[in-house]
Amino acid sequence: MILQKNWNLFSVNVAMAGTGLYQLSRKIRQDYFSDEKETAPSLEG
Structure with a gap:
């Protein structure tokens, strides 16, 4: 089982x-x- 953790993407999503x-x-x-x-x-001049 492969677990990928992209903390940079996570922090951008939280922001x-x-x-x-x-x-x-x-x-x-x-x-x-x-x-x-x-x-x-x-808007009329």
Whole structure:
């Protein structure tokens, strides 16, 4: 039985999961817990 351990790939996956969860928490806080009304920027010149 061959067991391969790629700790560099594992650490990158853990970092990506942490970053993704952080970004998801930021989006949820902005969408559901923000009381401020945001104004869309005007694209007309």
